[in-house]
Amino acid sequence: MPKKTFFNLPSQKQNFIIETSLRKFASLNYTAASLSQIVKETGIAKGSMYQYFEDKKELYIYLVNYANDMKFDFISEEAEPQDEFFAFYRELIRAGSLFDLTHPLISRFQLNVMQQPAAIEGENNSELLSNRLGEFIENLIHTAKEHNHIADYIDPGMATFVVNLQTMNFFKYLNEKYNLALEKNVENREYPLPLPMETVEMEVDNLVKLVEVGLRWHNN
């Protein structure tokens, strides 16, 4: 958690620090992204950074949680509630993709961060890193199971894992298939990325179809 000095900053400055840091951590791994570079790009004094954040790790953890929250909040607002599980799941994926398309910096950062298990040594990271989307999906699955939207022979833990995995990686699929060049665009600050919403919708349908029939309750 950043020190209170950080939050006392004018929000414009806060955002600038966040954005610059995100960009560095988005294009380099935790170790390679250096505070020295961030500080140079930001223009703020190096000492100041240490008045805002305890150390590099704290900054990083803050960014991860910041990104997670941004995405979760966006999805929460954008996804239309649906009674039926798969309809909602579709909304989730769609909203998530929309977020990724309009927030490529954060998206790229999350892609980079996702599986850097060794980024932060000597800490039980799960305690430091929020995963609201993951928990949300977990709840969703359980509710769906109770409502009999999901076949009863499906293991909910496994279902959660699979759905979560797909949710997190769907944009990576789009990125590769449509050559969005997320990496370069982020480094050059060229965004938003151009991909018509219809294309996204179509791909979302493809995915949901694939998942839905697999999880859905049916009798044959």
Added chain:
Amino acid sequence: MPKKTFFNLPSQKQNFIIETSLRKFASLNYTAASLSQIVKETGIAKGSMYQYFEDKKELYIYLVNYANDMKFDFISEEAEPQDEFFAFYRELIRAGSLFDLTHPLISRFQLNVMQQPAAIEGENNSELLSNRLGEFIENLIHTAKEHNHIADYIDPGMATFVVNLQTMNFFKYLNEKYNLALEKNVENREYPLPLPMETVEMEVDNLVKLVEVGLRWHNN
């Protein structure tokens, strides 16, 4: 590609270098894993390392390909050929899990590597990194589609992506669910990891069931 000096080494020494390097890159990201440390642990002279590999990047790429090949070869031998797609997919996952359980070092390394997009800068990595398993799965899907094992409304690219994703991440699921503590076990060289094969088989069934019904051709 390592220099021939490396391959001239007694295979025991080769393996020791590979194993030590794998362990470092398995527990730290590309940048944080330092040649100095590897060299110190190996006991060989720093200069010698550069007689074997052009530079750090070459060592890393070699390890990635080495690990991929090891896993692919293992699966190739272990998985019983099956005419039916889902039966074969099941075999694939099972064999892959078996590999992960018996080669936790490589497994952990691959988990770490998988999504470190920015590890190696300034190179078109896809040309340097083999992905035989990925290509294999791609072929599998296409064949399955031709044999009508997969519903015709399923997008093969999407199916490949999803199946590949699950194949690569399945062991991560096991690791978390059964607290295999892959990270610590690898660092302490405590393996193999204990997980009865029946448990693995059961989980494999869960996954395949989930996927199968989603992809399988059926009429309702």
Added chain:
Amino acid sequence: MPKKTFFNLPSQKQNFIIETSLRKFASLNYTAASLSQIVKETGIAKGSMYQYFEDKKELYIYLVNYANDMKFDFISEEAEPQDEFFAFYRELIRAGSLFDLTHPLISRFQLNVMQQPAAIEGENNSELLSNRLGEFIENLIHTAKEHNHIADYIDPGMATFVVNLQTMNFFKYLNEKYNLALEKNVENREYPLPLPMETVEMEVDNLVKLVEVGLRWHNN
């Protein structure tokens, strides 16, 4: 150009850094003179050096320009203006020799630097290295030609080259002829070098005589 950090240093410390660096670069070539050694002799932290100068090359270029400027300024002050070209040329050489005798460290450094064409690779060095003395001499020659101090059949470019060459190397001649042992004296910090001014004046006369009659307009 050094960073402003360097110029913010107390001038005593600046001078110490300059002198130590000059000494190293004076007795070893660009590559052999190492920052590690300089830093060790200076007593400052290695990291600090990089707060003052971008890199080794920048330090070196700074020193070259520093030395050139020192000598030029000294000569500018010391040489008595003369209307007649050869009288002025004599003053130039005399003042230059005086500088060399009283600033053996810089003198030795310049001797060492002069023809190390490949010291700094990949750069158009002429843009980075000032040559005020050279330009000054070039002007001098042209003016002299206009004033008919120099025979009209003399090629001014050639004359500039020759005069420049002699100006730069005259002290080397003294050094060898009188065994000044510039090299050792500099390394041991034993200076100023002892050579009576009358001797210098005599040698200057020898040189100027040689040059003068060659360039002067005369009718035979």
Added chain:
Amino acid sequence: MPKKTFFNLPSQKQNFIIETSLRKFASLNYTAASLSQIVKETGIAKGSMYQYFEDKKELYIYLVNYANDMKFDFISEEAEPQDEFFAFYRELIRAGSLFDLTHPLISRFQLNVMQQPAAIEGENNSELLSNRLGEFIENLIHTAKEHNHIADYIDPGMATFVVNLQTMNFFKYLNEKYNLALEKNVENREYPLPLPMETVEMEVDNLVKLVEVGLRWHNN
């Protein structure tokens, strides 16, 4: 002096080693030019190099002497003997320039070497490095003085120094004036350098005129 193993080599191989080494030492200073690189470019085994030469220094000294001798021998053959000093001096310069134009590799090497005082530490280099051209010029001056070709008020040591200086640097003048790009041509192995002999002759005349009238006895 190289070991006898070197001279036992087929002369083609000898020459290849010499040429490759010359090129490296021509484009980099003594320290920066590494045996490792030379050996790699030559294709011979690193150990072999140490069977031919005691160490790096011995190779370097051998090259310097080799180059000096080559140039001296060439000039000896090419320059037409002349009774009169200035006519001979003219021949010397002309032959030297011809050598430089037709042997740019050696020429560049010599330019680079000339004033690298600190190249070889801890040795009295003058004992190791031959300077036949310098001694030749010294003799020439003394003879000329005896023959009254040179004014009697001219200091012979000074005259030797000046003439030597000009002889050694004349090609550098041509190189700069006519943009011969000696550096790049040598590194790319693009030679001989194109400069018509008439141009050279003209420039030689310019220089000799300048020197001659300055040294010649005349009565005004």
Added chain:
DNA sequence: CATGAATGAGTCTTCATTCAT
């Protein structure tokens, strides 16, 4: 005599962090 692997000291440079102002 040729080979080429082994060696470890030494190179330049960057880093996260501290601390005095």
Added chain:
DNA sequence: TATGAATGAAGACTCATTCAT
């Protein structure tokens, strides 16, 4: 609270030389 200089450990990598085969 902001600043930015100071620090020295550590990184990747190259080098000249040795030596066993």
